[in-house]
Amino acid sequence: MDYQGLIEEIREEVRAVLPEGRVSASIPALASVSRDRFGMAVQTLDGGSFHTGDARENFSIQSISKIYTLTLALTFIGESLWQRVGREPSGTAFNSLVQLEHEQGIPRNPFINAGAMVVADIVCSNAADARHALLAFVRERASNPGIGFDVEVANSEALTGYRNRALANFIKSFGNLDNSVDEVLDFYFHQCAIGMNCVDLARSALFLAGRGTCPWSGGQILTPSLAKRVNATMLTCGTYDAAGDFAYRVGLPGKSGIGGGIVALIPDRLALAVWSPGLNDRGNSLAGTLALELFTTKTGISIF
């Protein structure tokens, strides 16, 4: 298949919607990015690599990092992770806190902020140096030793993240954080502040399309069974309260971040990454979601 031609065609088609997106104003470092940016990359299991637009431009991966920390935590403690975090969609954001209370401090899934904090806590408990372990993991997956934290972004989140601080203290009150709130949040704010580009992202996620095995290193990161399960969790929970709509329109497991990035997978074939900072009203990249929908529609490939 001519993936290069395809993604260039898609890039043309999404151009018209770029002005409709709304860039996240949650922190200054995100708010300053232009919504005209768009990049897309495809990495196939058989070694093909394709990209277009701003696919080499670094951006803040934000919640996409939750894939990496979930994988790391599963390599550390395996399926016992599910005793501390669920794997069900969370329904409306509106109910997130009440659900946490109703379910006694067990977050609904590892991709809502509360769940990602519990996962971060597990990484903090099991890695000698959590930040270092995460960067090493991501650099190796992406074959890019230059990947790092955007310290300005991390500090900015630490200064203004009252709601995340509320959440972490709330989980701690139920006894579902082993480390201190400050330690968990420091790691959490750093994981969200990793800077990567679309090419990095598509490469780094390829092991999830490849039944858990990283194609260039040949290393088995997760068992095929666990890789399949991470993908299932991404599909049902990866795009917040738009998971149903994303499955409906795109039909692939994916994970989005408010920096405007989205990673998606076609099992046994390829990994995709898109970036466009303008968000839709569900908090996912507007042009990015459309680009993925066009990709599955034009290729006829979907998991359904």
Next chain:
Amino acid sequence: MDYQGLIEEIREEVRAVLPEGRVSASIPALASVSRDRFGMAVQTLDGGSFHTGDARENFSIQSISKIYTLTLALTFIGESLWQRVGREPSGTAFNSLVQLEHEQGIPRNPFINAGAMVVADIVCSNAADARHALLAFVRERASNPGIGFDVEVANSEALTGYRNRALANFIKSFGNLDNSVDEVLDFYFHQCAIGMNCVDLARSALFLAGRGTCPWSGGQILTPSLAKRVNATMLTCGTYDAAGDFAYRVGLPGKSGIGGGIVALIPDRLALAVWSPGLNDRGNSLAGTLALELFTTKTGISIF
């Protein structure tokens, strides 16, 4: 693949868990079924038909009927259906009513009871005779003209269904039912009271595995795009508050009913149906869910 040998092997393996299920006591007609029953059927797109155990035994399909009414409603009014019902997972049952209020009478998805009532209302508005249209559709899909309503079950639900009556009146108060509450509920209680067996169910759902086309009649029931979208909705919303767990463990689009039946699909390959009346604590068939998990584990087939 030796599907016959496989499902017989699975039948042996699930025997041990049969006594752990809890048969639904919601209405007498369901409560009287023995939890020792187990049936399983596979229908492949290329014409293979396999079944074991009680696969020829009729049971009350209950919520599995929501696949048929959603399909019918989509054939009537197409994607405009989504203006009246969402396609997002609902989170906990606990929040269902408050979500309905928060979202102004738009149910979260077509597979929760509230959403199925809106879908039933659409069928009532567009079919000359809703009950007749539904039976005709199901009989044709299953190639079994003997399929009918279990009137005792329908009457039993009508007599005791106070919570469903509350729900229908609540939706009506938001103006999201066009027909009278009594008419919608009468149809809804009948759709849940259809009696079918595993062989019927697997045959009837095959068009969803076949990109919308029914293999024996050759008729296109839904466009490939809509068929894919119904499957995506089943995966994210088809098993109530266990959709994430079902995706995680089974990894297939599926729809369950409290009568103990589950239908699942492997796109482009086959449809599966299992029945065992003992439920797990999420309200899905205990042995049925396990049988499907064994099926995907043993075959290595999953959509992820």
Next chain:
Amino acid sequence: MDYQGLIEEIREEVRAVLPEGRVSASIPALASVSRDRFGMAVQTLDGGSFHTGDARENFSIQSISKIYTLTLALTFIGESLWQRVGREPSGTAFNSLVQLEHEQGIPRNPFINAGAMVVADIVCSNAADARHALLAFVRERASNPGIGFDVEVANSEALTGYRNRALANFIKSFGNLDNSVDEVLDFYFHQCAIGMNCVDLARSALFLAGRGTCPWSGGQILTPSLAKRVNATMLTCGTYDAAGDFAYRVGLPGKSGIGGGIVALIPDRLALAVWSPGLNDRGNSLAGTLALELFTTKTGISIF
């Protein structure tokens, strides 16, 4: 004290706010009343009777009727009533349904609709003819044999009351209604449709200011202890989600209705009734609430 001069002065002062109220549009019979109307009546325990404005004009008492049915139910089954309905404020209307679910069908208090339905059910179970018993009670309390139901209002509520029908079915699903939903709702819609005027209302509520004893008949309707307790419940729960604000501003036990009436009490002294159909954003009479606030401010009388 010159109550006549006082209420005439108040009537002048509230005139300016009359155009700011919003008349309830819930049913046509209520929506057609002019918001320029204002009436006020005072009935003292020592026999004084004062009124001004439209105090002789009949209107739909709506939720004020809940005082009478609660009193009747207490005379029938005493404090065992509290096993079926609570006596705590309900918080926001928004949460009413979820609270009902959380508390397993026990409504928070007898003055929210759900609680009033349980009280209505108790009256239906204990009176030979519930409607007749209620009218007889109210006529006797007000010394006005002409009081009756406004049948047009009752029918109108029966036709459009989907939300109340949802509520009644929901309570029934928890087993907290002994009579049929239709029977309870028929009585409930009639109790809300009683037509009375301010003079009637002030007279009828005087027994609650008089430690349970009706001054002209000399009859003891409730024990002093129960009368005090009904008053306490009115103060904490009588004006929906504005009970705190009403206590803060007016400082008296009171009960409002969406027809624009409010009854209030000064224990050991007098009963008050006001009517003005324009409502504030909490659903209580705008000019009526202001009139009561002026009454306690000008007289310096309050229970606090």
Next chain:
Amino acid sequence: MDYQGLIEEIREEVRAVLPEGRVSASIPALASVSRDRFGMAVQTLDGGSFHTGDARENFSIQSISKIYTLTLALTFIGESLWQRVGREPSGTAFNSLVQLEHEQGIPRNPFINAGAMVVADIVCSNAADARHALLAFVRERASNPGIGFDVEVANSEALTGYRNRALANFIKSFGNLDNSVDEVLDFYFHQCAIGMNCVDLARSALFLAGRGTCPWSGGQILTPSLAKRVNATMLTCGTYDAAGDFAYRVGLPGKSGIGGGIVALIPDRLALAVWSPGLNDRGNSLAGTLALELFTTKTGISIF
């Protein structure tokens, strides 16, 4: 009236229920107090002072302190306080966080923890030294310069108060705290850790029974109107989710704390304080609530 005889009689009568209470285990310093303790004090506006049992024993006043901080904040900024905190009962504790979200960071009333934090923030903003100002105020009201903070209790709450820290960060995220979370919580934990006894408490609250004027200093602390309003808020919101039951059974404005103390008022007559550390299932002193109920029943005095 023979108040001394009365409270001694009450003390005898409540003795039997002392073993039924459950001492708060929220922090070690509270958990170590024996549930056999009981004290009661009455202070009349005309100078009478009566006490019995452990009425001279110091205990942690906890949430009773919210009366003092509310009064202080009202003296600083008057009724504009109500732009930042509501005055409605909060419904179930279960819903507290979701209500805070629903109402955009405006706590329901000044007596739930969230509301008390906003009040604490107002005191921090307006007093040169918040802790000092509060102690000075309480010492003067109680005519006892020996009143102080129990530092062990304050530190204990600071160490374990994850839920309060969650709450403060959550309010801060809505912009409804001007000072830092740490500063507000430090003051909040100290106000709860004030040690007082029943005699102190009854004396200190007397200005609220006296229309805002402190009888011995003759100073007007609040205007009569504001004093009445604080009392109304205590009645509707002072005993958490048991405000309706407390009004029903006791019939007086009151404020409780999990240390087992309760302060209550009879306007124009007297202030009461009780202490017994065993709590009922609503978190109010079991024997204390009963003692107040006996007091109003035996004297026939109530505001209703």
